[in-house]
Amino acid sequence: MARVVVDVMPKPEILDPQGKAITGSLSRMGFDGLNVRQGKRFEIEVDGGVTEERLVQVKEAAEKLLANTVIESFTVHIEDN
Amino acid sequence: MARVVVDVMPKPEILDPQGKAITGSLSRMGFDGLNVRQGKRFEIEVDGGVTEERLVQVKEAAEKLLANTVIESFTVHIEDN
Numbered sequence: 001m002a003r004v005v006v007d008v009m010p011k012p013e014i015l016d017p018q019g020k021a022i023t024g025s026l027s028r029m030g031f032d033g034l035n036v037r038q039g040k041r042f043e044i045e046v047d048g049g050v051t052e053e054r055l056v057q058v059k060e061a062a063e064k065l066l067a068n069t070v071i072e073s074f075t076v077h078i079e080d081n
Numbered sequence: 082m083a084r085v086v087v088d089v090m091p092k093p094e095i096l097d098p099q100g101k102a103i104t105g106s107l108s109r110m111g112f113d114g115l116n117v118r119q120g121k122r123f124e125i126e127v128d129g130g131v132t133e134e135r136l137v138q139v140k141e142a143a144e145k146l147l148a149n150t151v152i153e154s155f156t157v158h159i160e161d162n
Contacts, residue, residue: 007122022123022146031142033128033135041088041122042103047114054114061112065103 002050003081004058008067008074009039042066043079050078083131084162085139089148089155090120123147124160131159 010016019037026034042062046054059076067074091097100118107115123143127135140157148155 009122009124019123025146026142029142029145031138034139034142035126035128037124039122039124041090041120043090043118043120045116047116057112058115061107061110061115064110065106066117 001045001081002078004044004046004050004055004076005079006042006044006058006062006066006074006076007039008042008062008072009037011071011073014071039072040066043081082126082162083159085125085127085131085136085157086160087123087125087139087143087147087155087157088120089123089143089153090118092152092154095152120153121147124162 010019016037019035022036022038023034026032026036044058046058048054055076055078062074062076063069091100097118100116103117103119104115107117125139127139129135136157136159143155143157144150
């Protein structure tokens with residue numbers, strides 16, 4: 001059955017302290033040359049399967065709740081699980 | 082230039098209170114029939130580009146820092162940005 005995935009990331013111009021902290025930790029652990037940005041991933045099971053209407057609904061839910069669109073951007077895609 | 086993405090999700094058998102809370106909020110907002118699980122997404126820029134060795138390095142970094150492999154599982158894939 002398919003599910004919808006919403007990926008939420010901080011906008012490029014926004015400071016990403018979590019990502020910076022992880023990059024620093026990785027470097028201290030010997031993992032050099034990796035620059036990390038951290039975001040959120042939402043996996044959404046949709047009752048009755050993924051239809052166009054449902055996809056519009058998920059995009060609206062992402063705009064209203066899953067992402068803070070002032071500082072974050074999001075993408076929506078369908079995945080087979 | 083390509084980047085590496087690490088997606089981290091709670092293991093299916095693990096309780097996901099954040100996902101449950103979001104599912105409840107969405108339902109109260111009128112978005113019924115959506116069952117949400119929340120995880121983390123890491124976008125990793127790799128100095129010198131993505132090679133097999135770098136991919137192995139990122140997998141190791143995911144195991145050691147990005148995911149708590151007791152309660153989370155992760156996948157690694159390459160994305161063009």
